[in-house]
Amino acid sequence: MIDQDSVLRLHPLAFRESDDSDDVVVGRPELGEFVELPRLGAVAVRLLGDGLSVRAVEDRIARDHGVELDVADLAEALVELSFAATVDGMALPDPADERPGSHLPWLRAEHVHWLFGRTVTGIWAIVVAAAVLTWIRRPDVIPTASDFYWTPYVGLAVLVGTFMFSVTTSVHELMHLAAARSFGAPARIGFSTRLHYLVVQTDVTAIWAVPRRDRYRVYLAGLRWDAFTLCLCTLLIAYADLPPGLAALLGALALAEMLSMITQAQVYLRTDLYYVLMEWLRAKNLYPDGIAYVRHLWQQIRRRPTTDPLTDLPTRERRAVRIYAVAMSVGCTAALTSFALFGLPILVQGFVTAFHNLVAGLAPGGNVLRAVDGAMLILVEGTLQVLFVVTFMRKHRRRWSRAG
Secondary structure, three states: OOOOOEEEEEOOOEEEEEOOOOOOEEEEEEOOOEEEOOOHHHHHHHHHHHEEEHHHHHHHHHHHHOOOOHHHHHHHHHHHOOOOOEEEEEEEEOOOOOOOOOOOOOOOOOHHHHHHHHHHHHHHHHHHHHHHHHHHHOOOHHHHHHOOOOOOOOHHHHHHHHHHHHHHHHHHHHHHHHHHHHOOOHHHHHHHEEOOOOEEEOOOHHHHHOOHHHHHHHHHHHHHHHHHHHHHHHHHHHHOOOOOHHHHHHHHHHHHHHHHHHOOOOHHHHHHHHHHHHHHHHHHHHHHHHHHHHHHHHHHHHHOOOOOOOOOOOOHHHHHHHHHHHHHHHHHHHHHHHHHHHHHHHHHHHHHHHHHHHHHOOOOOOOHHHHHHHHHHHHHHHHHHHHHHHHHHHHHHHHHHEEE
16 A cells, blocks of 8 residues: 555666657556656656655655645556555565566667668668669569479478578567667567467567657668568679579569568558558557547448547547558558469469379379478478467467456
């Protein structure tokens, strides 16, 4: 219980000016918990952190600012947020003890800051510009669905493609982690699911401790890597006079990177570009508000009147949600187009060829190597689907338990 004589010892907290108001953002980066407080509230938190009692903080605020502030309620909120380590010397449970730690904790800002400096950014811009000019002059080096099967052994193509995709995805997420660490923020990489996708994602909620302009670096770090790899592959294929096999392999890698970048346009899945859009529109609840608005529009089309969920939102946020609804439509179009041009042809060709190779290889006098190749494709794809189901069930286990 918090009373006037209570003294709190707070965990290390981050303070920064709010992006959109005169408030102050206060948070605990290792938990990813942040709140916006009025400026005097932030002053009170600092005073509590200095070891003053609740009564002493109220007196200080009244004397210095002429305002009566209920510091006891503020202290209770700090306890609920797990911002307080002890109350009157009594230790409080700390969720951070059960939360997995940050990956690569030894990595510091001075180790990775150069990755986002002017020199590396200049090299990146030159490579991207050269690749764009190459695509204009030589459209034949633009990745297509046929680049995926760089070998007649479709199982081998899928296995190597999965390996390349795993490596590039890992580097993509490591770039997010490095960008967060360039500001001294903790980050952690893990598996998750988005609709029917199995994804690897980096938890960078701690970057709420840095200003908005710096958060863009973290959100775009992965795409920056993808664009560089895609463009570098293009330049090597076009100008390096590589052996046909190596050129075909780089073509498959370029295709994988391009598809990964297209996926980021699916902002309804909270991709990297979703967070960029959220920051640009300055809407903290963009996803739930956008989903509610799209459902409202759908009911309107079905002639089932519903209350517009945007009615109670400020003008700026209403505009943001409407823009997001358009972006969701663009993302859906990108997803369907990508599936039609790349996903479906790759899927059909792969499974048809794998099934044919498996059946023909197991027949008397058949090519056993082709049979193994077909089985390999089925095994790899089946493993990915099982991994998705396991991750999905683990992620939603608590929700199902509450429903039961």
